[in-house]
Amino acid sequence: MTATVWCEHAWLPAGIADGVRIGVDAGRIASVRPGTEPRPDDERRHGVTFAGIANAHSHLFHRFLRGRTHGGRGDFWTWREQMYALAGQLDPDNYYLLARAVFSEMLAAGYTSVGEFHYVHHRPGGRPYPHHDMEMAIAAAARETGIRLTLLDTCYLSGGIDAPLSAEQTRFGDGDGAGWLARWESLREALRDAGDEPNIRLGAAVHSVRAVPRPDLEFVAAHLPADVPLHIHLSEQPAENDGCRRAYGTTPTGVLEGSGLLQRAADRPLTVVHATHLTDADVVTLGAAGVVVAMCPSTEADLADGVGPARALADAGARIALGSDQNAVIDPLLEAxxxxxxxxxxxxxxxxxSVSELTxxxxxxxxxxxxxxxxxLEPGKLADLVSVDAASVRTLGSDPEQLALxxxxxxxxxxxxxxxxxRTDPAAAIRAALDSIRPNAYNA
Known part of the structure; x- marks a missing residue:
């Protein structure tokens, strides 16, 4: 496909530029020319055009707790019980409808790619689906909606450090690290057999140090291919840190360092999610390793997780990314x-x-x-673009450089x-998905 897009303003690597014509060929940016006037055959974009926005951390099915779990008291752990009740209802058919709805909403909000942190692998009770049915449902929804997907297939083996999976968690597990990796490799082959999907790739995750024993963390670090994106929840809750110190004598960051996960691949950095409750030494260690930190401000606020040391991590050498996590809010600009x-x-x-850092x-x-x-927005990069109106009731009068604020x-x-x-119709997709879930079955 060859096209030209003329942008009133565009956020280029050097900052905002006016009158930018972007040439697109074969799904990538072929040329970027600022200081131009629009032509009749250009696709025109008013306001400010940004490169595609990446959602670094999503649990798509949590979206259907929106408006049902926010008014009560409690903490992360009480919310989790409601989340497990919803997870127990999922099957490949309604999971596809949920994914289609959430991906449609993400696209409408400006997300062009998503990392789906996925662990609902099996049937309730743990019996596997015959053909990776849950994972294929996510891929089918991404294919239909057009979002770019990194499927972060997640290793989830225990209900806590030295604790078995609970009844609600059995459909997440694969026995041990070797069992998870065998299923991951089978899934990779199944996705390849389904055909060339340039917008879908398989990544990996280990849920957390409380859900994956240290020997299995070491196994994943040693055996997962080095070019595969790898994510992990890290120090989201003080209880995780306390349990980790009791079991291992160190923080979760220390466990990652000792297991080899931080050193796994210099060209494909580990992504740690939340990183809310860190010691000063943790911050130095993560920064020196060059990790990406996926922070999810709307979720961290909703679940009363706390405020992580984002500035300190960035100053130490980490890269900060953003995710929607539980999807109680799907709005990348609000996350920033x-x-x-x-x-x-x-x-x-x-x-x-700075606005440049937030961008x-x-x-x-x-x-x-x-x-x-x-x-x-530079030649050779993926032709993913997001255009934001600068003349709405919210943005009228804004400096184009501060539109993200x-x-x-x-x-x-x-x-x-x-x-x-x-182009998507999120409302219709959401209604269809809600109809597939038993009403009120997962209310407080």
């Missing part, structure tokens, strides 16, 4: 503002992250986390993935 807001509240200072967290850092060559997902007016403008 949440990142900065958390820093301001914790420090008493404004401007902790990188939305775009290039997330793409690096998910293994895609995108996130920047005034706009919301409602201001996204055009989304292109791989050179193709994507």
């Amino acid at each position: 503002r949440g990142l900065e807001a958390g820093e301001r509240l914790a420090s008493g200072e404004r401007g902790r992250f 990188a967290a939305l775009t290039s850092s997330g793409h690096a986390s998910l293994g895609w060559d995108g996130g920047s 005034s706009a919301t997902a409602d201001d996204v007016h055009a989304v292109m993935v791989g050179g193709r403008t994507v």
Whole structure:
């Protein structure tokens, strides 16, 4: 496909430029020319056009707890019981409908790629589906909607350090690290057999140090191919840190370092998710390893997780990316503002992250986390573009360079993935998905 897109303003590597014509060929950016006037055959984009926005961390099925689990008291652990009740209802048919709905909503909000942290592998009770049915449902939904997918197939082996999986968790497990890797390799072959999918790739995750014993972490570090994106939840809750110290005599970051996961591949950095409750030594270790840190401000606030040391991690050498996690909010611009807001509240200072840094967290850092060559408007990169209205009731009067601090997902007016403008109907997809879930079965 060959096309030209003329942008009123565009966020280029050097910053905002005016009158930018972007040439697209074979799904990639072929040329970028600022200072131009529109031509009759251009696709026109008003406002500011950014490179595609990457959602570095999603649990798609959590979206269907939205508006049902936020009003009560409790903490992460009480919320988790409601999440498990919903997970128990999932099957390949309704999972496909859920994924299609959530991916449609993400595209409409400006996400062009997503890392789906997926662990509902088997039937309730743990009996495997015959053909990776749950994973294929996610891939089918990504194919239909047009979103770029990194399927982060997750190793989830225990219900806590030295604790077996609970009844609600049995469909997550594969016995041990070798069992998980064997299923992962089989899934990789199944996806290849399904045909060449340039917008779908298989990544990997280990759920957390509380859900994967240390010997299995070491097995994954030693045997997972080095070019595969790998993610892990890290220090989301103080209880995880306390249990880890009792069992291993160190923090979760120390376990990652000792298992070899931090050193696994210099060209494909580990992505740690949340990284909320870190010691100063943890921050230094993670920064020196060059990890990507996927922070999820809307979820971390909703679940009362806390505010992580984002600025300190960035200063130490980590890259900050952003995710929607439980999808209680699907709005990348609000996640970016949440990142900065958390820093301001914790420090008493404004401007902790520059707009350029927030834009990188939305775009290039997330793409690096998910293994895609995108996130920047320059020749050779993926032709994923997101255009944001600068004349809405929210953004009118905004400096184009600060649009990411005034706009919301409602201001996204055009989304292109791989050179193709994507149009979705999230409301219809969400209604169909809600109809597939028994009403109120997972309420508080």
